[in-house]
Amino acid sequence: MHDGVPIGEAARASGVKVPTIRYYEQVGLLPEPPRTEGNRRLYGGRHLRRLAFIRHARELGFEVEAIRTLLDLQDNPGQSCSPADSIARLRLKDVEERIARLTALKAELQRMIDGCSHGTVADCRVIEVLADHGACASPTHR
Amino acid sequence: MHDGVPIGEAARASGVKVPTIRYYEQVGLLPEPPRTEGNRRLYGGRHLRRLAFIRHARELGFEVEAIRTLLDLQDNPGQSCSPADSIARLRLKDVEERIARLTALKAELQRMIDGCSHGTVADCRVIEVLADHGACASPTHR
DNA sequence: GCTACATCCTCTAGCGACTAGAGGAGCAAG
DNA sequence: CTTGCTCCTCTAGTCGCTAGAGGATGTAGC
Numbered sequence: 001m002h003d004g005v006p007i008g009e010a011a012r013a014s015g016v017k018v019p020t021i022r023y024y025e026q027v028g029l030l031p032e033p034p035r036t037e038g039n040r041r042l043y044g045g046r047h048l049r050r051l052a053f054i055r056h057a058r059e060l061g062f063e064v065e066a067i068r069t070l071l072d073l074q075d076n077p078g079q080s081c082s083p084a085d086s087i088a089r090l091r092l093k094d095v096e097e098r099i100a101r102l103t104a105l106k107a108e109l110q111r112m113i114d115g116c117s118h119g120t121v122a123d124c125r126v127i128e129v130l131a132d133h134g135a136c137a138s139p140t141h142r
Numbered sequence: 143m144h145d146g147v148p149i150g151e152a153a154r155a156s157g158v159k160v161p162t163i164r165y166y167e168q169v170g171l172l173p174e175p176p177r178t179e180g181n182r183r184l185y186g187g188r189h190l191r192r193l194a195f196i197r198h199a200r201e202l203g204f205e206v207e208a209i210r211t212l213l214d215l216q217d218n219p220g221q222s223c224s225p226a227d228s229i230a231r232l233r234l235k236d237v238e239e240r241i242a243r244l245t246a247l248k249a250e251l252q253r254m255i256d257g258c259s260h261g262t263v264a265d266c267r268v269i270e271v272l273a274d275h276g277a278c279a280s281p282t283h284r
Numbered sequence: 285g286c287t288a289c290a291t292c293c294t295c296t297a298g299c300g301a302c303t304a305g306a307g308g309a310g311c312a313a314g
Numbered sequence: 315c316t317t318g319c320t321c322c323t324c325t326a327g328t329c330g331c332t333a334g335a336g337g338a339t340g341t342a343g344c
Contacts, residue, residue, distance in 0.1 A: 019331075020330085020331065022293095023332090027330090036339095038292085038338080039292085064330070073266075074263065077262060078264065080260075080263070081266030085260065089255060091251055092251040092252065095248045096248060099245060105203060109234040109237060112230055113234060116227050116230075119223060120219060121223045122219035122220065126230045129198075148321075149320085149321070159302090162301085178310095180309080180311075183322095
């Protein structure tokens with residue numbers, strides 16, 4: 001029965017950097033852990049699990065505000081999960097939109113690069129396309 | 143022969159917001175235009191073309207620093223275009239990586255959402271997957 | 285006990301690319 | 315001459331951290 005691990009070990013265990021952990025505490029995602037006599041944070045299993053949750057959610061691109069809501073839901077498991085569901089759906093929609101935009105960008109960049117004759121800037125396709133949107137395939141990127 | 147348009151019209155013409163145009167001037171992407179007696183900026187064709195260039199480059203996701211280089215190149219058209227080429231290639235690589243990551247995320251989010259039984263949080267798949275990375279298909283997202 | 289060194293603490297400031305807002309001046313139309 | 319729009323400068327805020335200063339605490343070896 002020990003009373004917890006220091007922040008450095010929590011960082012190693014979770015893959016979240018030490019200052020980031022303190023930042024999560026500061027913005028209220030992670031509750032303040034107990035401290036040692038010497039004022040050092042001691043993280044127990046509950047904190048470590050919450051930290052893992054946060055990290056995973058951040059990896060999936062959820063914003064801090066969304067994670068706050070998701071954590072609230074996790075704390076009250078009797079509620080309907082539809083808020084969680086809709087947060088995830090919104091996130092999915094966002095990801096899909098990004099993919100679509102980036103795919104269009106990719107095509108445009110590829111066209112730019114493929115058309116480059118490796119001469120001087122004067123007849124560089126990259127510069128030309130940037131200067132003249134009309135020379136661009138997709139008028140609606142971004 | 144007129145001497146230029148005010149910033150609001152430049153904004154409408156370019157699709158760049160007024161404060162953003164001023165910001166570009168501040169960080170040195172857009173040269174300071176002449177002013178009227180009443181101290182208002184007046185943009186001529188040269189400025190508007192440069193603004194369009196910047197906008198298009200930003201839409202393609204180039205960073206301000208990269209755009210600075212690209213504009214320098216455009217100003218000296220006798221040089222080799224290989225710096226422009228390599229900036230564009232780096233950008234393409236970045237876009238490709240993002241697409242790959244987002245595609246993995248999309249799959250994970252989809253799985254989450256599809257598994258959601260729309261009951262309570264207690265057995266919500268969304269919350270569960272976030273809490274337990276082991277339940278996640280791709281351990282290497284992001 | 286003493287020294288070295290790692291780890292921890294708080295606090296402030298910086299990143300990129302804007303965006304928002306305060307507080308005021310200029311200008312065109314009625 | 316007033317209304318209402320556009321414009322000006324300036325500062326501060328956004329997001330999610332990250333870096334660094336300056337100091338306290340903890341641990342291992344001698």
